[in-house]
Amino acid sequence: MKIHIFESADQSGLEAARESARIINEAIAVNGTARIVLSTGASQFEFLEHVVKMDIAWEKVEMFHLDEYIGLPVEHPASFRKYLKERFLQHVNIGTFWLVDGEGDTNEVLDHLNREISKAPVDLALIGIGENAHIAFNDPPADFEDERPFKVVDLSDTCKMQQVGEGWFATMEDVPKQAISMSVQQILKSRNIISVVPRQSKARAIQDTLKNEVDVNTPATIMKTHANWSLYLDKQSSSLIYAWC
Ligand SMILES: N[C@@H]1[C@@H](O)[C@H](O)[C@@H](COP(=O)(O)O)O[C@@H]1O
Numbered sequence: 001m002k003i004h005i006f007e008s009a010d011q012s013g014l015e016a017a018r019e020s021a022r023i024i025n026e027a028i029a030v031n032g033t034a035r036i037v038l039s040t041g042a043s044q045f046e047f048l049e050h051v052v053k054m055d056i057a058w059e060k061v062e063m064f065h066l067d068e069y070i071g072l073p074v075e076h077p078a079s080f081r082k083y084l085k086e087r088f089l090q091h092v093n094i095g096t097f098w099l100v101d102g103e104g105d106t107n108e109v110l111d112h113l114n115r116e117i118s119k120a121p122v123d124l125a126l127i128g129i130g131e132n133a134h135i136a137f138n139d140p141p142a143d144f145e146d147e148r149p150f151k152v153v154d155l156s157d158t159c160k161m162q163q164v165g166e167g168w169f170a171t172m173e174d175v176p177k178q179a180i181s182m183s184v185q186q187i188l189k190s191r192n193i194i195s196v197v198p199r200q201s202k203a204r205a206i207q208d209t210l211k212n213e214v215d216v217n218t219p220a221t222i223m224k225t226h227a228n229w230s231l232y233l234d235k236q237s238s239s240l241i242y243a244w245c
Pocket residue numbers: 038039040041042043044066067068127128129130131134135136137
């Protein structure tokens with residue numbers, strides 16, 4: 001595990017984008033292509049803004065989408081497909097992309113995604129950490145054993161509260177009850193994992209992730225078992241680390 005702490009969310013996003021570009025370009029140099037997974041959510045704003053400007057042969061990159069609400073129209077402001085189209089896909093000449101269609105036939109969508117992701121290793125996964133320390137939509141207590149690459153998960157109240165708190169939905173009842181999410185096991189199969197986690201709202205989750213033993217109740221702790229996990233923080237999200245170390 002490598003922890004990088006920067007003064008601002010912007011700097012943290014920039015440095016994570018630089019490191020991502022390095023990994024992607026190395027994969028392209030070795031294999032001719034790079035396979036990546038992208039997260040969404042407010043934590044990825046700065047990172048995405050910077051990574052689309054990096055010197056990368058995007059036409060040689062295959063992108064997978066980490067998670068999406070089931071039943072939420074793509075036009076909805078909280079749709080993660082809308083998010084990735086506006087913040088990433090419109091800015092790069094991507095080779096191939098696989099968005100998680102939360103409005104399609106769920107079994108067909110899962111079959112398709114599971115087949116595609118299993119074809120080759122993922123070189124780099126950008127994995128955000130939620131206020132409840134979830135990774136993708138694997139809320140606590142997360143299933144660390146499930147081998148299915150993508151699956152249907154129920155969203156917890158703490159997850160829904162974060163989405164309402166950030167203004168994506170008006171009330172808890174408006175947040176979809178389920179999502180299609182990449183599993184913890186599939187995330188861990190990635191050759192490199194970068195977690196960009198800025199802002200004060202994540203300080204507790206970061207403290208818990210670093211301090212707690214690997215435990216299903218703090219899902220992000222599992223990433224401490226990964227050989228190539230890098231955590232990019234800012235001053236605010238790292239503020240509680242010093243309280244115990
Ligand atoms: N579905 C997204 C994930 O793609 C993201 O990695 C994670 C943390 O992101 P954030 O806290 O910025 O929403 O949870 C979100 O709900």
